[in-house]
Amino acid sequence: xxxxxxxxxxxxxxxxxxxxxxxxxxxxxxxxxxxxxxxxxxxxxxxxxxxxxxxxx
Amino acid sequence: xxxxxxxxxxxxxxxxxxxxxxxxxxxxxxxxxxxxxxxxxxxxxxxxxxxxxxxxxxxxxxxxxxxxxxxxxxxxxxxxxxxxxxxxxxxxxxxxxxxxxxxxxxxxxxxxxxxxxxxxxxxxxxxxxxxxxxxxxxxxxxxxxxxxxxxxxxxxxxxxxxxxxxxxxxxxxxxxxxxxxxxxxxxxxxxxxxxxxxxxxxxxxxxxxxxxxxxxxxxxxxxxxxxxxxxxxxxxxxxxxxxxxxxxxxxxxxxxxxxxxxxxxxxxxxxxxxxxxxxxxxxxxxxxxxxxxxxxxxxxxxxxxxxxxxxxxxxxxxxxxxxxxxxxxxxxxxxxxxxxxxxxxxxxxxxxxxxxxxxxxxxxxxxxxxxxxxxxxxxxxxxxxxxxxxxxxxxxxxxxxxxxxxxxxxxxxxxxxxxxxxxxxxxxxxxxxxxxxxxxxxxxxxxxxxxxxxxxxxxxxxxxxxxxxxxxxxxxxxxxxxxxxxxxxxxxxxxxxxxxxxxxxxxxxxxxxxxxxxxxxxxxxx
Numbered sequence: 092x093x094x095x096x097x098x099x100x101x102x103x104x105x106x107x108x109x110x111x112x113x114x115x116x117x118x119x120x121x122x123x124x125x126x127x128x129x130x131x132x133x134x135x136x137x138x139x140x141x142x143x144x145x146x147x148x
Numbered sequence: 149x150x151x152x153x154x155x156x157x158x159x160x161x162x163x164x165x166x167x168x169x170x171x172x173x174x175x176x177x178x179x180x181x182x183x184x185x186x187x188x189x190x191x192x193x194x195x196x197x198x199x200x201x202x203x204x205x206x207x208x209x210x211x212x213x214x215x216x217x218x219x220x221x222x223x224x225x226x227x228x229x230x231x232x233x234x235x236x237x238x239x240x241x242x243x244x245x246x247x248x249x250x251x252x253x254x255x256x257x258x259x260x261x262x263x264x265x266x267x268x269x270x271x272x273x274x275x276x277x278x279x280x281x282x283x284x285x286x287x288x289x290x291x292x293x294x295x296x297x298x299x300x301x302x303x304x305x306x307x308x309x310x311x312x313x314x315x316x317x318x319x320x321x322x323x324x325x326x327x328x329x330x331x332x333x334x335x336x337x338x339x340x341x342x343x344x345x346x347x348x349x350x351x352x353x354x355x356x357x358x359x360x361x362x363x364x365x366x367x368x369x370x371x372x373x374x375x376x377x378x379x380x381x382x383x384x385x386x387x388x389x390x391x392x393x394x395x396x397x398x399x400x401x402x403x404x405x406x407x408x409x410x411x412x413x414x415x416x417x418x419x420x421x422x423x424x425x426x427x428x429x430x431x432x433x434x435x436x437x438x439x440x441x442x443x444x445x446x447x448x449x450x451x452x453x454x455x456x457x458x459x460x461x462x463x464x465x466x467x468x469x470x471x472x473x474x475x476x477x478x479x480x481x482x483x484x485x486x487x488x489x490x491x492x493x494x495x496x497x498x499x500x501x502x503x504x505x506x507x508x509x510x511x512x513x514x515x516x517x518x519x520x521x522x523x524x525x526x527x528x529x530x531x532x533x534x535x536x537x538x539x540x541x542x543x544x545x546x547x548x549x550x551x552x553x554x555x556x557x558x559x560x561x562x563x564x565x566x567x568x569x570x571x572x573x574x575x576x577x578x579x580x581x582x583x584x585x586x587x588x589x590x591x592x593x594x595x596x597x598x599x600x601x602x603x604x605x606x607x608x609x610x611x612x613x614x615x616x617x618x619x620x621x622x623x624x625x626x627x628x629x630x631x632x633x634x635x636x637x638x639x640x641x642x643x644x645x646x647x648x649x650x651x652x653x654x655x656x657x658x659x660x661x662x663x664x665x666x667x668x669x670x671x672x673x674x
Contacts, residue, residue, distance in 0.1 A: 095316035096395045099268045099292050100371050103330035107260045107291065109282050110273030111169050114296070114335060117591040118271075123332045126260040126267070127253045130274055130282075131167045132218050 156187070157228050160202065160211040161235045163220040167193065168242070169273070173220075174558045176241060180222070185230025190223040192556055193275070201556040217277070257285055271334060272321075273297055279322060280304035287311050287319070294334045295321025295376065302383050305376070309387040318391045324374035325352025328359060335374075336561065336592035339630030343368020344466040346402035348392040350375045350409040353504030354436065354455060356590060357626045358408055361459040361652060364628060367468040370401040382413030386420055393423050404430040404465035406458055407449070410509065411438045424449040430465035434458040436509050437528045440517055453517070454510060454654040476650040480659045483648055488666045490618035491581055493674065496667050498522070498660045499574045500545035500584035501567055503560035503597075504626065504653070507586045508547035511657040515543060518661055525550055540577060543664070545584075546570070561593045564600035571604035575611025575619060581667055582620040582660045583608060586653055587638060589627025596633060598625070598641040605645040620663055621647040624656040 106125040108115040115127035168176075173191040180189035190205070192198040194215035203209055207223045215221055222238065224231045234241060254260035261267060270286035272279055276299030283293045287308065295308075300322035312319045320327050320334075326349075327334040331342045338356055340363035349355035352374060359369050373396070375388040389407065396402045405427065412420060412435065421443075424431040431449035434457070435442075443451045450465070452458035460471040498515075502508040505526065512528045515521070522543035523534035534544055536552055548560045548567050560567045574580045583605075587597045594600055605621055612619035623642045627635045639649045650656035 096292055096318045096391060097316070097398060099318075099329060100395055100399050101330075102268060104269050104332050104334065105264065105267050106269050106271055106334075107257060107264065107267050107286070108271045108273075109257065109286075110271070110296065111171050113171055113592065114271050114273060117333065121332050121591075124264060124266075125252070126264045128257055128260050129253050129255055132275070132278055134218075 155227050156225065157231055158207050158223070158225040159231055159235070160207050160221055160223045161238055162194070162211065162215050163222075163238070163242075165218050166220040166242075167218060168220060171562070174563065176222075178563070180224065180234060180241060183230060183234065185227035186224060186234070188225040190221075190556065192221055192223075193217055194219045194221045195275070198556050217275070257282070257289065261289055267291060269294060269329070269334075271296065276300050276322070280308060283308050283319065284311070287315065287317060290315070290317070292317045293319045293321070294327055294374070295319055295324055296335050297321070298323040302378060302381075305378060306384055306387075309384065313387055313391060318373065318388055318395070319376070320374045320388060321376040323377045326355045326372070327374040328355075328369055328372040330371060333591050336588075336590055337372075338363070338590035338626070338628050339632075340628055341368035342370065342401075344370060344401065344403035344468075345462045346370045346396035346399065346405045347372035348375060348389050348396065348405065348407045349373070350377055350379050350389065351436070351506040351509075353586075353588060353626065354408040354434075354506040356588065357455045357504070357506070357653060358406065358459055360626055360628050361456060361471065361474055362462065363630075364474045364651070365459065365463055365469055365471050366473060367463055367466065370399060371396065377410075380409050380412035380416045380420065382415045384416070386412065386416040389416075389420060390423055393427065397427050397429055402429065404432065404462050406432045406434070406462050408434050408455070408458065409436070411435050411442075421449070432458050432461045432465065436506065437513055439529075454514065455506075456652050456654040474651045476648075476655050476659070478648060480648075480662065484659070484663045484666050487618065487620040487663060488670060491620075491667060492578070492615075492617040493671055494578050495581040495617050496664060496671070497540070497579050498543040498545070498582050498584055498664055499540060499577065499580045500543075500657075500660075501570050501574070502545070502547055502586050503549055503567065503588050504586050505547045505549050507626075507653040508545050510653055511545050511584065514654060514657045515545075515661060520661065525552065541579070561588050561597070563594065564597065564604075568601060568604035571601065572607050572611070575608030578615060578617070580612070580619060582622060582663050584656060584660045585621065585623040585647070586656075587623055587625045587627075587642065589625060589631040589633040589635065589638060591632065593633070596638075596641075598623075598633075598638040602641055602645040605642070605647060609646050621645070622650060622656045622660050622663075623647040624650045624653045626653070
């Protein structure tokens with residue numbers, strides 16, 4: 092689905108968090124919906140190849 | 149293996165393909181450093197910069213040679229038995245307190261979207277080299293992006309912001325520390341009342357100080373949108389600033405809009421002023437560091453020199469009370485007179501040690517507007533450069549959140565260790581008259597930032613007394629009564645340590661200038 096900045100301001104954040112877990116916890120403590128992605132870095136491959144893969148997948 | 153030095157050794161342990169975020173690793177290093185027999189501990193992902201840092205610290209090059217950015221390195225210096233004991237039981241030191249992490253988790257962005265299809269924003273704080281890729285994926289999924297990561301290439305920033313503009317989305321960042329959307333703080337943010345004032349800011353601590361001042365004056369914030377530190381450079385052209393302005397102009401709750409930034413590029417400044425002039429709502433602009441006469445003073449936009457002035461103008465624009473409620477409660481003039489009496493004739497200078505880069509910038513501007521010069525590691529035009537380790541020989545204002553202090557080490561908003569050491573050193577500096585500090589509260593910041601500095605403040609003051617002088621300490625707390633740390637208690641802790649607590653960084657800086665002005669006058673009179 093597509094949202095816009097205006098919809099974000101009207102609705103308030105419904106968030107997906109990639110990275111620092113503390114940010115997800117802060118959102119949760121403020122009562123905002125959040126899903127935390129248990130992110131890990133991709134395997135060491137060339138950045139151009141990664142970009143090409145992204146366009147192919 | 150390690151370099152033995154009597155019973156003290158330095159050694160590293162590597163865990164291949166084990167990723168942990170930097171905040172968690174800092175907490176691990178902090179815990180390890182407190183173990184008996186351990187002198188120094190680092191826990192980092194083995195990026196090129198971190199490997200170099202460990203080599204510089206004297207850790208074994210052979211052990212680090214094959215480590216990559218996807219590998220975890222633990223580096224320890226201490227008694228042989230203590231180091232061995234940690235390495236023998238390494239995994240037990242890498243356990244998270246999972247009880248504290250109770251938000252819903254998903255293994256990928258795609259699955260997170262399946263879990264929560266109504267998502268409208270992604271917070272991205274992964275290491276910089278991966279951040280653009282994740283932000284593109286979020287935009288492609290129709291999400292706005294809060295991009296906390298730094299070290300993102302400007303070409304990537306431009307590509308992301310163009311993609312967002314085409315989709316009616318925004319990229320807040322990269323290097324965006326703070327935002328408030330509909331009363332909810334993203335990243336580092338204070339707990340402020342909702343209200344009629346909208347904010348667009350390329351500076352994180354600028355956004356925090358402004359929103360706190362508005363809250364403390366009794367009004368509130370509709371939304372405060374960060375844009376990233378480079379947004380108003382000519383390379384990026386203010387794409388996120390302009391998108392945020394348009395959105396706030398349409399937002400029903402917002403009745404006045406304030407833009408906070410360092411000086412923009414010439415082209416971006418033109419676009420910004422045109423957008424502000426044609427905005428249907430009252431607008432205020434505060435471009436910290438810009439020369440006082442660089443912008444024409446007029447009704448559209450109103451031009452503020454300081455964050456306090458911007459807050460006062462915005463409050464007036466929405467018909468709220470002014471900033472008079474947010475003033476330092478003490479008689480500064482009387483305080484200045486009493487402090488000056490106790491100082492030696494050598495004591496003439498301000499030493500500012502800031503956690504917030506914007507506070508360092510604003511303090512320099514206030515000095516410059518008074519005709520004073522200072523040295524800084526982040527100098528404004530007209531100020532002198534200063535690098536870590538250099539002797540301070542005039543007013544010196546240091547941004548302790550700058551890269552040279554935070555490469556591989558926690559930011560002073562999270563950990564006061566480095567700043568405390570610098571505070572103590574000011575007590576040994578015979579020419580230092582006043583120590584100027586900021587303390588930043590809110591989500592993301594340390595649990596007791598004033599308490600973390602209090603012993604160092606006492607120590608610095610005691611050091612000055614031992615030399616027959618007296619060190620004045622002036623602090624301001626960027627925070628509110630709603631913040632998890634509590635404004636009142638944090639201010640009381642600073643007062644107990646002997647600091648004069650002012651209501652804002654601008655007021656604290658002005659008090660420091662008044663004191664050193666008095667000292668210079670006293671010296672001339674003699």
